[in-house]
Amino acid sequence: MSGTRLNKYIASSGLCSRRKADELIEEGRVLVNGKKVTELGFLVQPKDKVFVDKKLIHPVKHEYYRFYKPAGYITTADDEKGRKTIYDLLPENFQSLKPVGRLDKDSTGLLILTNDGDLINELTHPSVKVPKVYLVSINGQIHRHELEQLANGVEIEKGKIAYADISVIEMTNEKTTMQITLYQGLNRQIRKMFEYVGYEVKSLKRIQHATITLQGLKRGDVKPIKPQQIKELKNFLNRISKNA
Numbered sequence: 001m002s003g004t005r006l007n008k009y010i011a012s013s014g015l016c017s018r019r020k021a022d023e024l025i026e027e028g029r030v031l032v033n034g035k036k037v038t039e040l041g042f043l044v045q046p047k048d049k050v051f052v053d054k055k056l057i058h059p060v061k062h063e064y065y066r067f068y069k070p071a072g073y074i075t076t077a078d079d080e081k082g083r084k085t086i087y088d089l090l091p092e093n094f095q096s097l098k099p100v101g102r103l104d105k106d107s108t109g110l111l112i113l114t115n116d117g118d119l120i121n122e123l124t125h126p127s128v129k130v131p132k133v134y135l136v137s138i139n140g141q142i143h144r145h146e147l148e149q150l151a152n153g154v155e156i157e158k159g160k161i162a163y164a165d166i167s168v169i170e171m172t173n174e175k176t177t178m179q180i181t182l183y184q185g186l187n188r189q190i191r192k193m194f195e196y197v198g199y200e201v202k203s204l205k206r207i208q209h210a211t212i213t214l215q216g217l218k219r220g221d222v223k224p225i226k227p228q229q230i231k232e233l234k235n236f237l238n239r240i241s242k243n244a
Contacts, residue, residue: 003043006030009050012059014096014115021117029053062116063097064225068217069111075102086111089220100124100209101132104188109134109206110214113222122237123210129183129240133208135169136190138199142168142176146197156192164193175202211236 004012010021010030021030028036031051032044044050050057069075073084077095083105087095090113100112100123114120123130153163165181176199180190191201207214211233217223225233 003045006042009044011117013057017117017121065113067111067222070219074105107204132182134180135205137177137203154196162189
């Protein structure tokens, strides 16, 4: 029997990933034509109506953008404290797109925005070590043994060991500038790592996430990611997930 698997149909609406859709189905939160469906392999037919938490959903065309986040904005759709968010800078029709991961308020650089729940899950799932590259400046001159310490891992929170690949770009008595590659997604990881060894991060900019780079963007710019780049990204994720 032809049709679209229910989890894929839900994911294609941009609501969540297929993995999360499976959870919604098992929890009994999905209705098809008014009837609860808990069968993961259920096939949705063209005229079927699918509801999640009583809300009718529809498949949407997947969109992919690169955004150069400036400092002073938080990476969320809305904020209870009334702080400025990235959506204050984005066109109104971007409200349905979600950022892949976060950059804190004071950080700048690359954010991927999409309504592709599966891609968001692949780029952020902890089991797949997706590289994220940053340019980071700290106060003072860092020492070799401290770089080795950070590469080997430091406990930034109880039970959370953070590590990074670090290469020094420029060093003076007042400042050290480095390129840092992360394979984890811990909250404020870079800032906490340098705080652990006694330094303050003065600037932090993400310049690459997997195969997608900041190249060609000015601060505040948002541009579509080309189909060929998305294809290369998905091929890259497929390769590294097999090695996970």
